[in-house]
Amino acid sequence: MVTWAGVVPDLDGLGIIAERLTQNSAHPLNWWTYYHHVLGHNIGFAFATTVVAVIFASWKFKTALLVFCSFHLHLIADLAGAGGPDGDQWPIPYLLPFSNQWQLTWSGQWALNAWPNFVITATLIVAAIVLARRRGFSLLEMFSRKGDLIFIETLRSRFPIVPVA
Numbered sequence: 485m486v487t488w489a490g491v492v493p494d495l496d497g498l499g500i501i502a503e504r505l506t507q508n509s510a511h512p513l514n515w516w517t518y519y520h521h522v523l524g525h526n527i528g529f530a531f532a533t534t535v536v537a538v539i540f541a542s543w544k545f546k547t548a549l550l551v552f553c554s555f556h557l558h559l560i561a562d563l564a565g566a567g568g569p570d571g572d573q574w575p576i577p578y579l580l581p582f583s584n585q586w587q588l589t590w591s592g593q594w595a596l597n598a599w600p601n602f603v604i605t606a607t608l609i610v611a612a613i614v615l616a617r618r619r620g621f622s623l624l625e626m627f628s629r630k631g632d633l634i635f636i637e638t639l640r641s642r643f644p645i646v647p648v649a
């Protein structure tokens with residue numbers, strides 16, 4: 485649930501499918517243009533996500549705290565490194581649906597395709613693989629427990645854990 489909370493704000497980007505499919509029609513649906521970084525990137529959606537997680541969580545307080553932090557880590561990452569290559573900033577209307585006052589941006593924001601995002605992504609993928617090998621589970625468990633077991637088995641047979649002498 486914590487991992488899902490870190491990606492769930494971008495559900496508002498699914499409008500890109502309708503937008504692309506209708507872009508040459510008489511009535512284009514500009515859902516991605518209008519709603520991405522709006523519907524899911526705000527405090528209201530953060531609260532809704534946290535409430536849903538708490539409903540299904542065994543450890544309610546710990547899950548609520550981590551889900552709320554994970555959600556906000558996504559927003560911080562967007563503020564830091566999700567700018568347009570042309571320098572265009574993508575404000576986050578943080579207080580929605582309560583207010584439209586705060587349109588968060590950061591003047592130091594780098595572009596989505598800039599090198600820091602590649603370095604951060606590569607570093608986190610390596611860290612995720614190292615942790616998966618050590619702990620015996622990976623993020624694949626969100627999709628398939630069996631697939632995750634096969635992945636861990638493969639990792640451990642390819643890179644065996646050597647006991648310290």
Ligand SMILES: [Zn+2]
Nearest residue numbers: 493494558562
């Ligand atoms: Zn986002």
